[in-house]
Amino acid sequence: MTDSSEHQGQCEISFTVNGEAKTVRVYAMERLLDVLRLELGLTGTKEGCGEGECGSCSVLMNGGLVNSCLIPALQAAGSNLTTIEGLAEGPQLSALQAAFLECGGAQCGICTPGMILASRQLLDKKTDPTLDDIREGLSGNLCRCTGYMQIFDAVAEAARRRNPA
Amino acid sequence: MTEEQIIGQSVPRKEGRDKVTGAARYIDDMTMPGMLYGATVRSQISRGTIKNIAFDPQFDWSEFAIVTAKDIPGKNCVALIGDDQPCLADGRVNHPEEPILLLAHSDPHFLRMAVDAVSIEYDRLPAIFTLEESEERSQIIWGTDNTFKTFLIAKGDVDQIWEKADYIVEGEYTTGAQEQLYIENNGVIASFHDQHGITVWGSLQCPYYVHKALMTLCNLPAEKVRVVQVETGGAFGGKEDYPSMIAAHAALLAIKSGQPVKIVYDRMEDMTATTKRHPSRTRHRTAVTKDGKILGGEIDFTIDGGAYSTLSSVVLSRGTIHAGGSYDWPSVRIRGKAVATNAPPHGAFRGFGAPQSLFAMERHMDRIAQVVGISPVEIRRRNFLKPGDRTTTEQTIREEIDLGKLLDRALVVSDYHAKKARFSRENEVGTIKKGVGIAAFLHGAGFTGSGERYLASVVGVEGCADGGMRVLVSSTEFGQGTNTVLCQIAAEALGLPYEDVRIAPADTKRVPNSGPTVASRTAMVVGSLVRSACLGIKQTLMASGMLPKSHSPEQLRAACKAYLAAHGELRSFARYEAPEGVFWDDQKYRGEAYACFAWAIYVAEVAVDLTTYRASVEDFVALQEIGRVLHPILAKGQIAGGVAQGIGFALYEKVAWKNGRMQNGQMTNYIMPTSADLPPIRVFFEEMGNVHGAYGAKGIGELPIDGPAPAIVNAIGDALGTHFASIPLLPEDIFEAVAADREQ
Numbered sequence: 001m002t003d004s005s006e007h008q009g010q011c012e013i014s015f016t017v018n019g020e021a022k023t024v025r026v027y028a029m030e031r032l033l034d035v036l037r038l039e040l041g042l043t044g045t046k047e048g049c050g051e052g053e054c055g056s057c058s059v060l061m062n063g064g065l066v067n068s069c070l071i072p073a074l075q076a077a078g079s080n081l082t083t084i085e086g087l088a089e090g091p092q093l094s095a096l097q098a099a100f101l102e103c104g105g106a107q108c109g110i111c112t113p114g115m116i117l118a119s120r121q122l123l124d125k126k127t128d129p130t131l132d133d134i135r136e137g138l139s140g141n142l143c144r145c146t147g148y149m150q151i152f153d154a155v156a157e158a159a160r161r162r163n164p165a
Numbered sequence: 166m167t168e169e170q171i172i173g174q175s176v177p178r179k180e181g182r183d184k185v186t187g188a189a190r191y192i193d194d195m196t197m198p199g200m201l202y203g204a205t206v207r208s209q210i211s212r213g214t215i216k217n218i219a220f221d222p223q224f225d226w227s228e229f230a231i232v233t234a235k236d237i238p239g240k241n242c243v244a245l246i247g248d249d250q251p252c253l254a255d256g257r258v259n260h261p262e263e264p265i266l267l268l269a270h271s272d273p274h275f276l277r278m279a280v281d282a283v284s285i286e287y288d289r290l291p292a293i294f295t296l297e298e299s300e301e302r303s304q305i306i307w308g309t310d311n312t313f314k315t316f317l318i319a320k321g322d323v324d325q326i327w328e329k330a331d332y333i334v335e336g337e338y339t340t341g342a343q344e345q346l347y348i349e350n351n352g353v354i355a356s357f358h359d360q361h362g363i364t365v366w367g368s369l370q371c372p373y374y375v376h377k378a379l380m381t382l383c384n385l386p387a388e389k390v391r392v393v394q395v396e397t398g399g400a401f402g403g404k405e406d407y408p409s410m411i412a413a414h415a416a417l418l419a420i421k422s423g424q425p426v427k428i429v430y431d432r433m434e435d436m437t438a439t440t441k442r443h444p445s446r447t448r449h450r451t452a453v454t455k456d457g458k459i460l461g462g463e464i465d466f467t468i469d470g471g472a473y474s475t476l477s478s479v480v481l482s483r484g485t486i487h488a489g490g491s492y493d494w495p496s497v498r499i500r501g502k503a504v505a506t507n508a509p510p511h512g513a514f515r516g517f518g519a520p521q522s523l524f525a526m527e528r529h530m531d532r533i534a535q536v537v538g539i540s541p542v543e544i545r546r547r548n549f550l551k552p553g554d555r556t557t558t559e560q561t562i563r564e565e566i567d568l569g570k571l572l573d574r575a576l577v578v579s580d581y582h583a584k585k586a587r588f589s590r591e592n593e594v595g596t597i598k599k600g601v602g603i604a605a606f607l608h609g610a611g612f613t614g615s616g617e618r619y620l621a622s623v624v625g626v627e628g629c630a631d632g633g634m635r636v637l638v639s640s641t642e643f644g645q646g647t648n649t650v651l652c653q654i655a656a657e658a659l660g661l662p663y664e665d666v667r668i669a670p671a672d673t674k675r676v677p678n679s680g681p682t683v684a685s686r687t688a689m690v691v692g693s694l695v696r697s698a699c700l701g702i703k704q705t706l707m708a709s710g711m712l713p714k715s716h717s718p719e720q721l722r723a724a725c726k727a728y729l730a731a732h733g734e735l736r737s738f739a740r741y742e743a744p745e746g747v748f749w750d751d752q753k754y755r756g757e758a759y760a761c762f763a764w765a766i767y768v769a770e771v772a773v774d775l776t777t778y779r780a781s782v783e784d785f786v787a788l789q790e791i792g793r794v795l796h797p798i799l800a801k802g803q804i805a806g807g808v809a810q811g812i813g814f815a816l817y818e819k820v821a822w823k824n825g826r827m828q829n830g831q832m833t834n835y836i837m838p839t840s841a842d843l844p845p846i847r848v849f850f851e852e853m854g855n856v857h858g859a860y861g862a863k864g865i866g867e868l869p870i871d872g873p874a875p876a877i878v879n880a881i882g883d884a885l886g887t888h889f890a891s892i893p894l895l896p897e898d899i900f901e902a903v904a905a906d907r908e909q
Binding site: 037043046048049050051054056087088093097103104105106107109112113138140141142144146147148151152 | 345643
């Protein structure tokens with residue numbers, strides 16, 4: 001994927017973000033987090049620790065949850081990425097977003113985008129998760145505000161809405 | 166029971182939609198044309214004088230804006246209470262990570278390398294790091310005696326009680342520093358304009374604190390300093406005073422460079438350089454009858470303030486007043502003291518001194534129960550404050566609180582007695598030992614003593630072009646729900662739908678000073694003022710003849726529009742006035758310490774694995790009386806969040822200090838609870854009448870951090886039969902205490 005006309009160590013990579021094809025010039029080891037935020041203006045992806053502990057920078061890469069602060073840009077070449085900006089359809093919130101809003105899953109909001117993407121991946125893998133599945137599935141995403149209880153409520157509520165009984 | 170339409174409803178969080186879609190803009194999401202990035206060169210030593218500052222000649226330093234203490238236009242201090250903390254060290258450093266020099270550059274990567282290319286030579290001075298070293302005074306590092314502040318609360322005649330006592334119970338309890346660990350680090354952007362002065366946008370709690378600090382630092386009049394809070398990703402007290410420092414740094418770089426400057430800390434800088442909860446030591450000596458009734462006692466409460474006074478006097482005040490807990494002390498002498506060490510200043514963190522002294526009180530109650538030979542339940546029940554009793558500051562309890570009833574309910578919902586019986590059977594075999602523990606406590610709402618009177622907060626409400634209303638306050642949203650609750654109160658008072666009320670950005674150019682967003686005061690104190698200002702709007706419209714006395718929301722909106730068309734603006738302001746007959750003596754520390762208290766009983770169930778010595782909380786019941794619950798989901802969220810932080814304070818979060826510097830300033834090695842670590846946190850409310858707040862609300866934000874640590878440590882004590890007196894209590898600490906117990 002590297003461009004032959006690279007200069008000063010930069011190269012050109014392409015990937016899909018939220019359904020749109022993008023081509024950007026990056027340093028190979030630049031963090032995907034910075035590419036998303038600074039190059040593409042997708043500032044919904046947050047930096048909390050820069051070392052893969054807090055999960056605020058979580059995005060979906062080819063359907064899997066990754067900490068974008070740990071992903072070198074080059075590794076994202078050719079991938080299919082989903083960020084928080086890609087969840088709502090126009091003004092229509094996704095089931096998870098609506099449930100987070102209604103159940104108190106978002107307080108200060110800084111962990112919320114990563115937390116919602118982690119929840120999304122969880123529900124993609126398990127349509128009817130138990131409380132333990134949720135506790136375990138979100139354990140890579142730190143929240144300092146909520147004590148997690150209302151986040152669990154939100155994920156369970158979204159699962160219910162996705163699976164009308 | 167009540168006729169309110171919007172109060173008591175869990176309406177959607179005002180800024181919630183932007184938060185779940187990623188549209189909310191935090192400081193690091195913002196940029197400005199020509200913006201530079203700023204960084205801070207910090208002290209590598211604990212104490213000493215600066216001999217020389219050298220710049221690596223390999224760098225082209227002409228590309229950088231460089232600021233030292235010499236560049237400060239006004240007074241070199243972070244103006245707050247005392248003005249002892251410099252904004253930039255001038256010749257002398259008193260703690261590791263103290264800011265010395267500032268750099269700005271357009272390339273953040275280059276900037277980071279430049280910070281390392283500045284080398285500072287010091288003459289080191291001996292430093293002190295513990296309460297004991299500070300008290301010994303072998304080195305005087307602050308004032309004449311290393312003491313920032315002392316308080317004495319004296320009630321009754323303590324000297325008479327000892328001979329009447331059947332038991333005298335003594336104990337010493339300590340708590341560690343705790344990092345606030347908001348997930349968004351501190352950050353600001355500053356710009357400077359010759360005519361307009363300084364503007365700062367930032368992640369912060371108290372716009373007018375920053376405003377005051379910048380006026381002093383830059384020697385500018387009020388109208389030439391503007392501070393705007395942007396979406397703030399958690400604060401918990403950690404963005405009460407430190408934003409004044411980082412804003413000052415960005416402002417100095419903006420003045421020097423003539424360009425906007427952004428400073429956003431990375432996690433390690435935020436953890437090692439900014440404030441934490443004060444470490445504490447509490448000593449109890451209590452006279453008790455054979456029936457378990459407290460006759461009186463002495464309490465010595467000491468906190469480590471770090472190198473400068475900052476907020477320590479106020480943290481000490483709250484901790485000292487809360488040191489007697491929710492009990493009736495016929496006689497008591499409480500001495501509070503804040504001392505200096507060569508660590509970065511400790512500051513505000515949810516609870517503000519109370520979690521420290523209440524940890525000691527509630528551990529000590531279990532200790533007393535053990536000595537007297539009655540249960541932890543009974544010892545509390547026999548000593549609870551009742552209506553008509555007087556607190557340690559001789560404040561008469563006027564609320565119709567019944568702590569015995571609250572305790573009974575907590576025992577039922579937690580299934581306390583059945584668990585206690587079952588665990589005592591089951592603990593006889595196996596390596597998993599279980600226990601249950603109680604904490605009973607209170608938290609004073611609003612500023613202490615005369616604080617609210619001095620603040621004299623002002624709140625405004627204004628009519629909007631569409632007929633809706635806008636709340637004007639400097640009270641900030643950082644997750645706890647300020648925007649939502651104040652709009653609920655306004656909508657209720659105006660009789661408008663919630664959607665018709667919005668809140669102005671906390672921008673000092675647009676909103677009056679409604680006081681700092683601290684001390685669990687927003688819903689109660691600011692909320693009351695919002696209500697008054699709304700009633701003022703209605704009165705204005707009715708007096709103008711545009712609004713009939715009895716009216717529909719539609720008529721109110723129409724009247725608002727008509728008034729705006731006729732007069733250009735529709736505004737109403739309300740200023741805090743102290744209630745009649747409230748007495749507080751700042752000298753004797755006696756009187757009405759708080760407008761009211763929130764009350765709580767927390768019950769923790771723990772399991773300790775004697776293979777790993779890891780303690781885990783299995784179930785947690787948080788029952789509280791907080792007056793009227795304005796918004797059930799937000800209120801539950803506040804409690805669960807506070808309990809989770811309290812569990813961290815008790816079992817996980819340990820700052821590893823070395824020569825006054827935090828060694829584990831990363832999320833990798835400073836461990837906060839994850840979703841997998843927490844038990845079900847079961848939240849219950851008991852609503853009782855309260856006359857002080859808007860629609861009967863009391864403060865809520867800080868209460869839930871006070872109870873978890875003592876409840877959990879009491880439960881661990883119950884499980885293992887070992888006395889624990891310090892937190893955090895990590896597996897190695899439990900192991901050592903149990904091993905020491907076995908040796909005896």
